[in-house]
Amino acid sequence: MATLTRTTRTSTAGRARVRGRRHRGEDLTKVLFVLPAVVAMVALFGYPVVKNLLMSLQDYGLRTFFTGEAPWVGLKNYSAVVTDKLFSDAMLNTALFTIGSIAFQFVIGLGLALFFRQRFPLGGLLRSLLLLPWLLPLIVSSATWRSILEQDSGILNRTLTGIGVIDDPVPWLNSPSVALIAVIGVNIWIGIPFNVTLLYSGLAEIPDELYEAGQLDGATGWRAFWYITWPNLRAVASVLLMLGVVYTIKVLDIILGLTGGGPANATQTLATQSYEKSFVDFRFGQGAALSNILIAISFVFAIFYLRGTRRAVDE
Amino acid sequence: MRRTTYTVIGVLVLCVMLFPVYWMVNASLQPSGNTLTAGFLPLNPTFSGYKRALDEQGGNLVTSMIIAAGTVVLSLAIATPCAYALSQFRSRWVSIGLLAILISQMIPGIVIANALYTAYERLGLLNSIPGLIVANCSSGIPFAILILRSFMLSLPPSLVEAARVDGAGLFRAFVAIVLPISKNSLITAGLFSFLFSWSDFLFALTLTTKGGVRPVTLGIYQYLGTQVQNWNAVMATAVLSAVPAIVLLVAAQKYIAAGAIGGAVK
Numbered sequence: 001m002a003t004l005t006r007t008t009r010t011s012t013a014g015r016a017r018v019r020g021r022r023h024r025g026e027d028l029t030k031v032l033f034v035l036p037a038v039v040a041m042v043a044l045f046g047y048p049v050v051k052n053l054l055m056s057l058q059d060y061g062l063r064t065f066f067t068g069e070a071p072w073v074g075l076k077n078y079s080a081v082v083t084d085k086l087f088s089d090a091m092l093n094t095a096l097f098t099i100g101s102i103a104f105q106f107v108i109g110l111g112l113a114l115f116f117r118q119r120f121p122l123g124g125l126l127r128s129l130l131l132l133p134w135l136l137p138l139i140v141s142s143a144t145w146r147s148i149l150e151q152d153s154g155i156l157n158r159t160l161t162g163i164g165v166i167d168d169p170v171p172w173l174n175s176p177s178v179a180l181i182a183v184i185g186v187n188i189w190i191g192i193p194f195n196v197t198l199l200y201s202g203l204a205e206i207p208d209e210l211y212e213a214g215q216l217d218g219a220t221g222w223r224a225f226w227y228i229t230w231p232n233l234r235a236v237a238s239v240l241l242m243l244g245v246v247y248t249i250k251v252l253d254i255i256l257g258l259t260g261g262g263p264a265n266a267t268q269t270l271a272t273q274s275y276e277k278s279f280v281d282f283r284f285g286q287g288a289a290l291s292n293i294l295i296a297i298s299f300v301f302a303i304f305y306l307r308g309t310r311r312a313v314d315e
Numbered sequence: 316m317r318r319t320t321y322t323v324i325g326v327l328v329l330c331v332m333l334f335p336v337y338w339m340v341n342a343s344l345q346p347s348g349n350t351l352t353a354g355f356l357p358l359n360p361t362f363s364g365y366k367r368a369l370d371e372q373g374g375n376l377v378t379s380m381i382i383a384a385g386t387v388v389l390s391l392a393i394a395t396p397c398a399y400a401l402s403q404f405r406s407r408w409v410s411i412g413l414l415a416i417l418i419s420q421m422i423p424g425i426v427i428a429n430a431l432y433t434a435y436e437r438l439g440l441l442n443s444i445p446g447l448i449v450a451n452c453s454s455g456i457p458f459a460i461l462i463l464r465s466f467m468l469s470l471p472p473s474l475v476e477a478a479r480v481d482g483a484g485l486f487r488a489f490v491a492i493v494l495p496i497s498k499n500s501l502i503t504a505g506l507f508s509f510l511f512s513w514s515d516f517l518f519a520l521t522l523t524t525k526g527g528v529r530p531v532t533l534g535i536y537q538y539l540g541t542q543v544q545n546w547n548a549v550m551a552t553a554v555l556s557a558v559p560a561i562v563l564l565v566a567a568q569k570y571i572a573a574g575a576i577g578g579a580v581k
Contacts, residue, residue: 029485030404034412037397037456044453045419048430055429065436112328120321126329128568132336135560135571137514139532140553143539144339147546155338155353192332243420250423253516257539274425279521284429291426298421 049295056288064284077289086265086273093180094249094269100184101191102244106237108188109195114229116196117203127200134193142257145186149173149258173259176266183258183267187251195240202236203229242305246298270294339557343550353546364547365555372552375534378444379513379556382530385448386512387505390455394504398463399493403472416457427453428521435522442523447530450518455508462507466500467493503570506563513559531556 056077058070081087116127133141148156149172157169172182206229214220214228252271255261261268261276270290278287343364344357401409431450432441440446470493478488494501519533535556538549563571 026485030400032486033396033400033404033489036393037460040393040452040456041415041419044427044449044456045415045422047434048427049422051430051433052426055433060433115321115325115328118318118321120318120325122322123325126322126325128564128571129329130332131571132333132560132564135510135563136336136557137516137532137560139514139516139535140339140556141335143535143549143553144335144342146539147342147550148335148338153353189332189335246421250425252425256520257516257536271423271425274423274429275517275521278425278429278432284433287425288429291423291429294423295421295426298423302418302421 052288052292055284056292058285060284060288062282070285073285077285078293081273081277081286081289081293086268089265090268090270090273093267094271096180097184097187097251097255097267097269098245098248101187101248102241104184104188105191105195105244106241109192110199112192112196113199113203114225116200127196130196131193133190134197138190138253139257141186141190142254145189146173146258149182174263176264179259179263179266183255186258187248187254190254191244191248195244198236198240199233202233206232238305238308242301245301249298250294270297336557339550339553342546343554345547347545347547361547364545364551367545367548368551368555371548372531372534372555375529375531376555378528379530379532382444382447382451382515383509383512383559385444386451386455387508389448390452390459390508391501391505393452394456394459395463395494395497395501396489398460399467399489401460402464402467402470403475416460419457424453424517425521428517431518432521440522442525442528444528446522447515447518447528448512450522451512451515454511454515458507458511459504462504463497463500466497470496499570502567506567506570510559510563513556 055070057072057074058064059073059076060070064070112130116123148154151157151169151171151174154169154172156172157166160166161169170178173179210228210232211224214224219227250271251269252275255267255269255272256275259267261272271294274287274290274294276287277283277290341355341357342353344360344362345353345364346359346361347363347367397412401412427450431446435441435443435446440449474496475488475492478492479485483491514532515530516532516536519530520536523529523533531552535549535552538545538552
């Protein structure tokens, strides 16, 4: 009797121990599932952010690579880039580039998304073909647009002069007064497909019954858009606008490919400036300071967005 | 009648939007030299641009291919288990992880390039294919995690539990059950990682300093600096670099919208 009880007890304890071990082994496996990704994210994002913060406080230049020394200089890099006479131009260009691109991408994208919401033959096919500009490498788009916008031989000027819209070819990429507009135009073209895709999927999630009910109350056309479509699309639209700002503000490929920041710095933005400081002038400290300013601006938008979505969820 | 009008308008919109893509192909088939002669149609098509592009950029295309393939393998290997953990394990760390991914999207590539340049300089990874693969994973990994997680959220836990009852460990159940079911989303994530890496210009520009390792995006950029008299070769290279995008659109059309949306919103 006594022996029996003891064996039973031991085996229960043994089972518990096995289960405990299995649990611990399992926790270890769970950690191993995420560990590589954590290491990668720290190495590819955490380290660069910290490194940039440190570099922006150091005199980190070409000499550093030979001597290994990067003396601390406090906020000198920041004051150097902010007082640079190019800085205010770059800020203004960044703002114009970002706001101009996003406003037009969004409005045109919304128009096209509403258009494709109508059911018509070939609609789905046309909508997916529309994605092509978004899938092309940005430098390919830049190269193509450069051939189109060439002042003398580009097809745009040849067409416009041919049909008599303009008398003289417009120096799209060579004149400081129009280059920024041309660059924004190309960026709008690149961004439209993405906007259409996201807004279309947002529209597709609005139940048809809402429109049927709205129709009974006389909400058709603009009123239906204003009272039914827009309120239901707001969540998607706010994600899209936030992503738009965050992606557009740091765009580099398009500008470098089209104008290289020129002519006469007319298309220089914070991102291209940061690139030039680091990789053309090899003043890594100043480049880091500029890109930290860029991150700070992105974060401000992200906070607005996060607050906005939380409010939307609470409602 | 009204629906046909819509189709006509739709085709017109598309013609305007895709005109640059058409122009790229058209210009690539025109005789070399002065594009003033380039008509709207390549009536006398020549492949001299392509010959030149392959002679001068063929090696760069291969380099890009190797880097992109490497990025896909490394990104998926790292992102897939993590996406599964974020979708199935219950822990307060899940929302922290997702927030970290969201924030990572705000870090400009130039910040990563800045830091990697100085680190690579010391590690001897400048001008190397592995160096560019690792850098390109900075776009591949977060995107793949988001796409895969949004799919894996829909996996019923009972599926894996059944395997566990039969004695499979967590890892075996993941490999034998979760991976095969997730095939479509793995394809989507892989295709986009490929495309990101194939399109990469910034890391190619900053993390290579001599000609040894030169992806084709950098090849195009150097053409733009030096060779704009030979637009047909430049445009032929552009067409060849656009091939992955076109293949993706044709072959994997149904995955693309899911990819665009999954990566952006969820």
